[in-house]
Amino acid sequence: DGGITQSPKYLFRKEGQNVTLSCEQNLNHDAMYWYRQDPGQGLRLIYYSQIVNDFQKGDIAEGYSVSREKKESFPLTVTSAQKNPTAFYLCASSPGTYAVNEQYFGPGTRLTVT
Amino acid sequence: SQQGEEDPQALSIQEGENATMNCSYKTSINNLQWYRQNSGRGLVHLILIRSNEREKHSGRLRVTLDTSKKSSSLLITASRAADTASYFCATAVFYGGATNKLIFGTGTLLAVQP
Numbered sequence: 533d534g535g536i537t538q539s540p541k542y543l544f545r546k547e548g549q550n551v552t553l554s555c556e557q558n559l560n561h562d563a564m565y566w567y568r569q570d571p572g573q574g575l576r577l578i579y580y581s582q583i584v585n586d587f588q589k590g591d592i593a594e595g596y597s598v599s600r601e602k603k604e605s606f607p608l609t610v611t612s613a614q615k616n617p618t619a620f621y622l623c624a625s626s627p628g629t630y631a632v633n634e635q636y637f638g639p640g641t642r643l644t645v646t
Numbered sequence: 647s648q649q650g651e652e653d654p655q656a657l658s659i660q661e662g663e664n665a666t667m668n669c670s671y672k673t674s675i676n677n678l679q680w681y682r683q684n685s686g687r688g689l690v691h692l693i694l695i696r697s698n699e700r701e702k703h704s705g706r707l708r709v710t711l712d713t714s715k716k717s718s719s720l721l722i723t724a725s726r727a728a729d730t731a732s733y734f735c736a737t738a739v740f741y742g743g744a745t746n747k748l749i750f751g752t753g754t755l756l757a758v759q760p
Binding site for chain 1: 690751
């Protein structure tokens with residue numbers, strides 16, 4: 533099966549703890565993205581990566597960090613510096629490196645921080 | 647207001663009827679894409695229309711693009727209960743360097759009553 537997997541589906545953490553969300557794709561896509569979705573809002577871009585070992589901040593990168601050591605993997609760490617981390621997090625990938633193509637999304641991780 | 651805004655915010659129709667959703671945007675775009683999201687799931691790409699195209703069809707979907715009015719519409723014909731979902735438009739806009747990014751609207755929630 534080709535696609536994007538995200539794990540876990542639900543994640544609960546205490547305030548002040550860092551947490552890492554997993555994203556893996558076997559589509560051989562160059563570009564990968566992390567979005568945040570809050571109720572009643574559209575998706576907002578956190579980070580994106582066009583090639584291995586390179587990534588760029590999106591619109592709401594503060595309090596988040598990423599790595600891209602392998603083409604298939606783009607994990608997102610939500611740090612304790614993120615003021616309001618409870619949200620639905622979506623990972624996506626796309627062929628090419630200029631973000632003009634369609635994006636393929638994973639099933640999402642719902643993070644709750646108390 | 648945001649780059650992409652869908653109208654209406656919510657739409658309820660009977661099975662077999664047509665559903666029309668509209669999207670307006672502000673800046674020049676490379677292309678415009680429509681996505682579907684079932685509750686609590688990832689997004690699924692439906693259709694992409696380039697800035698030099700005016701209309702595109704895919705199965706029961708028809709998308710139009712009017713760059714002079716900076717607007718697009720998504721028509722779903724002969725709707726089914728399985729079409730119940732949120733629908734998002736996303737505009738691919740220049741983001742600096744040699745890349746673009748997708749800007750998502752807030753979505754239209756479509757409910758198809760059996």
